[in-house]
Amino acid sequence: MSKMLEQLFSLYGKVALITGGGRGIGQETALMLSQAGAKVAVLDRDESAAKDAVDAIVSAGGEAVVLVADVSKPEQIKQAFATALDRFGRLDILVNNAALVRRIPALETSIDVWREVMDVNLNAAFFCSCAAAEPMTAAGGGAIVNIASIMGISGGGIYPIASYHASKGGLVNLTRGLAVEWASRGIRVNAVAPTWVRTEFTKALLDDPEMSKTLLDLMPLRKFADTIDVAAAVLYLASPAAKVVTGHVLAVDGGYLAR
Template sequence: MAGFDPIEAFSLKGQVAVVTGGGKGIGRGVALGLARSGAAVHVLDRDLAAAEDAVAMLKAEGHRARAHHVDVGDEASIDAAMATIAAEGSLDVLVNNAGLAIRKPSVDLSVADWDAVLKVNLTGVFLCARSAARHMIANKQGAIVNLASIMGLSGGGLYPNISYQATKGAVVNLTRALAVEWAPSGVRVNAVAPTWVRTDFIKPLTDNPDLLARMNAMTPLGRIAEIDEVVGGIVYLASPAAAMVTGHTLAIDGGFLAQ
């Protein structure tokens, strides 16, 4: 392709990126990765203090960043933030990262628990993608990366987590369907499926030495992942280096799904 440098294409210089749940954990790492790749980064989180803390970290490195108080279950707050961001120029990248798990035996899971997880992990992903895509389609370009999970592509096995597994499986196929629908508009949609990643999200699991040993043993590479080990795959899918990749779910799983 004329003028396409495959290595320069890893850069996000001049682009504007949005990360949901970017205040902590994987999202915070992704926000930093996107910023170091050259993007201005908007951190959306329902925990405004966490978002502001992440933004302070980015600014301390000289990056452009802003915090927004957004709950991905709240359509109005999403649309308002996306419109503010897009009105300033462009909205090029969305990382749908905010997520929730309620790990209980399925027979004990209430409808309220079920609904809470669906609202964040599935409706939230749809609402944020829909809102961002309205601006991306108008610009005829954009990249969306959704956080799925190995739990969306397997039955798990170590502990019950049905609403999480159902929603992450749905994210994999939502990713395919939106990729196909929006490809003619120049918007790519991909996902990543990480193995367990050491964050507060799984602290109740990793604090249990027996369970952690079994999680490590279930992973061919023999250990769970660190945040920085999933950032690169997400930044790659967000970047023009992945110009011909859409509808794909990239496993970042130490071989878990290869078994």
């Protein structure tokens, strides 16, 4: 690889924090950002999963720390970010990945379920971003990457999931709003909108032959994404290669949204 390409995607000297970093997209992203040179704080409410991700990073020669927190609790977010700053002294990259889905028809969605989904998928991204803003500003700028969804840009219609649609749609426009508001701070804010990704999160859907065919028929490339596909998009948006990209939602969707 040429020096120019190394410089474009290098994260050496940077510190990244990934929410929901213990599994799936979050874990893959933590590993990839570490391989690009970043020190990584892996935040997850499941301590065992976070430790597994950190162990994998350390085994590969990287540096990482476990943060245990429930991102639906703003006070736990503050404490986790304080711990990361105590350990690494700075914060340059935040990946808001933690997510929750409840496949329930709208008229059967209780107030508690609605609030639960909003707290994890939307409110947590806002509070984590606010917790990151000052240390990023102090470091001369930074990059926030939100993991949105194609369901935040389309109406779906395959199964009932209104709370998820609303939370991810809110995350898409939160991305744009913060990108404009924080540009003067040197903070870029972007999002990735994945299609169905092969994780534990979607296993039941993708293992169903009939549903799998239905979903593939909606994507011109007729391919589900792997976690590495999403992590690669995050790396781009977090790296110097995207230094003039902000307020953008990058679809990793096999052409779903192009139809």
